[in-house]
Amino acid sequence: MDKITLASQLQLEFPYYYVCHYPLVDLHLRQNQGRSILSLLPNADFWSIPVFSVDTTDVVPNLVMQRGYKLFREGMDLFELTTTGESSFQEGLAQISASIKRNQPVILTGTTYELPHSPDFHNPNYLKPPTNSTLGGSFMVGDHYITVVGIGSEEVFIYDPIPNKFLGTISLESLEKFWRGNLQFPEFTQARGYSFLVTYGIINVTIAEHYQNKKFDSVAINVLNKVNTAFLEGRTRSRPGRLYLSGVALNTYIYEAFCAYYSTSGEIPQSLGKCLFDMRWSRYYLRDFLHDLDQELNLPVSELVDEILVIIQLWEEVYKSFLIIVRKNSQDNQTQVQKFITFLAGVIKREKEFHCQIQDWLSKTKVG
Structure with a gap:
């Protein structure tokens, strides 16, 4: 199996309020920029600023938590995540293999319903989406992120710290099913965010140019x-x-x-x-x-x-x-x-x- 040479040891324990992609972006920064601290990333996304909205017609004030981009999108300029959907599983594997040979980890999108180590694995409740989000408003569907750090002829070595605390191998068959993402499930067609889902998604991390040469x-x-x-x-x-x-x-x-x-x-x-x-x-x-x-x-x-x-x-x-x-x-x-x-x-x-x-x-x- 080909594996990347890690710039730092991979961690599996993180605060419960961090979302799944931050350790993966942190790994990307450590591999490419030479240095990172995990807490920098949510702060760069303005998570440290409480943002709430309220319906002004309500008699009783009911404040609902919002993402920082509702007010601070233009200030979120440290890094950008974009998703590319590969045309086929084999094409995607070729991209992963090429990146691993360049000593680059690869962030993939997919569904936890097909991750053998996830509590969501073939859980029938997963395919019964709620009407409302826990943050308020209608339910929004999105894919989970993992990072591939090694690839072989029959399996891949993945890093999936949040929430699964997993570092190990899964078969290529399992990877293929995961990598199809939530787009494959008709149960999510009416959910917000469904139109943004892709199959065989690879996340590209772009560091803003004006930050790359700074200490x-x-x-x-x-x-x-x-x-x-x-x-x-x-x-x-x-x-x-x-x-x-x-x-x-x-x-x-x-x-x-x-x-x-x-x-x-x-x-x-x-x-x-x-x-x-x-x-x-x-x-x-x-x-x-x-x-x-x-x-x-x-x-x-x-x-x-x-x-x-x-x-x-x-x-x-x-x-x-x-x-x-x-x-x-x-x-x-x-x-x-x-x-x-x-x-x-x-x-x-x-x-x-x-x-x-x-x-x-x-x-x-x-x-x-």
């Missing part, structure tokens, strides 16, 4: 500057019946929506609970990034790492306090509700000050 530290600092500036700007966008919010604008909206609804109805806007829960992911991504800047790149950000841990804990307390006042009759607990409002305002203020602290650090650091 890696400079690239990482630029990404931190982008996401931090975006948080403080609090970008919003309106369209008929819907408002998109991010960063400080989102925090302000949560505070004002809670206060307005409670003051007029005397009730707690319970729908805000899911938003308070889902916002944690963005802070986790930022925490990971600052930690890696400190530990992997040896940048002097240890105070920022300490503070983001405090910020995360404070927002966890906000969520727990929210659940407590929801469980109790708000009419009889006005004092507790007022304490919650005061605490929420203080946490929002401290988080903004934290991002100003990052901005101050960046202003003293060369951002190339």
